[in-house]
Amino acid sequence: MLKIEISTVINRPVEEVFAVASNPEDYLKWSPGLVEVKKTSEGPVGVGTTWRLVRQALGQRLEGELELTEYEPNRKFTLDSKSRPFPGEARWTFDAVEGGTRVSVVLQAEPGGFFKLAEPLLRSFTKRTMETELANLKDLMEAHAL
Numbered sequence: 001m002l003k004i005e006i007s008t009v010i011n012r013p014v015e016e017v018f019a020v021a022s023n024p025e026d027y028l029k030w031s032p033g034l035v036e037v038k039k040t041s042e043g044p045v046g047v048g049t050t051w052r053l054v055r056q057a058l059g060q061r062l063e064g065e066l067e068l069t070e071y072e073p074n075r076k077f078t079l080d081s082k083s084r085p086f087p088g089e090a091r092w093t094f095d096a097v098e099g100g101t102r103v104s105v106v107l108q109a110e111p112g113g114f115f116k117l118a119e120p121l122l123r124s125f126t127k128r129t130m131e132t133e134l135a136n137l138k139d140l141m142e143a144h145a146l
Contacts, residue, residue, distance in 0.1 A: 002088070004127050007104035010138045014094050017101040018074045020146050021092055021137065024051045024066060029146060030136035033057050033129070040065070047071050057129070103137075105130060 010017050020026050022045065024037050036054040043049075049068040054061065069089070070078035076093045088109025095102045107130065140146045 002107070002109045002123055002126065004107045004123065004130060005104070006127070006130050006134055007102060008134050008138050009097055009100050009102050010141050011100040012141045014074050014096045014101045017103060017141060018077075018094050020141065021094075021103065022071070022073075022077050024053065024079070026146065027053075027133075030140055031133045032136070035061075045071070057125075103134065105134065 025039060028034050028037055033055050034053065035056055036052075038052050039049065040052050041048065041050040045068065047068055047070065049071075051066045052063070053066060054063050056062075064081050066079045066081050068077060069080045070076060070091070074094060076091065078089055078091045080089045081087055088107060091106045091108075093104045095104075107126065109126075137146075
């Protein structure tokens with residue numbers, strides 16, 4: 001099992017940070033390697049909402065489906081992926097702190113096939129990617145670009 005935990009403080013109110021972070025379609029603005037994200041379900045965002053995404057990573061084009069399995073506005077949400085080769089979930093939490101919002105992300109995944117054999121490399125790559133994504137989100141939000 002691959003488990004990675006990261007966090008940062010973004011100097012913006014919880015409501016604003018949550019609004020951007022809980023919309024995977026906005027990930028294209030701050031997540032390198034993402035090629036496409038499209039909502040595939042009808043209605044407002046909430047538990048059961050789904051998205052299709054395409055990512056270029058480790059020299060491969062990876063396509064997957066995400067489902068929102070937990071959603072408490074301005075507090076937390078969880079995105080679940082059953083897609084191979086990285087089935088797992090990412091749980092995001094948001095806490096108001098002096099001057100902004102602490103954003104914490106816990107990724108748990110069960111890589112399969114070749115990726116299971118290369119788990120130490122995958123762990124390192126995934127952690128660097130997550131840190132870059134969160135730093136990009138912080139920079140863009142604090143610059144009021146999002």
